Amino acid sequence: MDETLQRYRESIDNIDAALVFMLAERFKITQAVGQYKAAHALPPADPAREENQIARLRQLAMDAHLDPEFSEKFLRFIIDEVIRHHQGMQEK
Numbered sequence: 001m002d003e004t005l006q007r008y009r010e011s012i013d014n015i016d017a018a019l020v021f022m023l024a025e026r027f028k029i030t031q032a033v034g035q036y037k038a039a040h041a042l043p044p045a046d047p048a049r050e051e052n053q054i055a056r057l058r059q060l061a062m063d064a065h066l067d068p069e070f071s072e073k074f075l076r077f078i079i080d081e082v083i084r085h086h087q088g089m090q091e092k
Contacts, residue, residue: 023078026078027082027085030082030085030086031085033082033086034082034085034086034089035089037086037089037090038086038089038090044083044086044087044089044090045083045086050079053075053079054072054075054076057071057072057075058071058072
């Protein structure tokens with residue numbers, strides 16, 4: 001394989017690993033938030049916070065020259081997954 005291509009792929013692999021570990025850390029925190037919400041009878045979703053987070057991430061994406069539509073879809077996927085987990089905690 002071409003040496004340059006190999007270096008690019010190694011960098012991509014390292015970034016992918018970092019993303020996975022960062023997502024794992026994020027989900028550890030959102031798990032704690034879900035437990036707190038369940039213990040205090042708070043709703044699993046907070047639409048106002050979600051909208052603020054999406055707006056904030058869209059701006060960060062634009063600042064980073066990343067497609068804000070992509071960043072919103074990515075965050076929406078994560079938020080939906082977190083809410084699903086929080087709903088499951090409240091059903092217990």
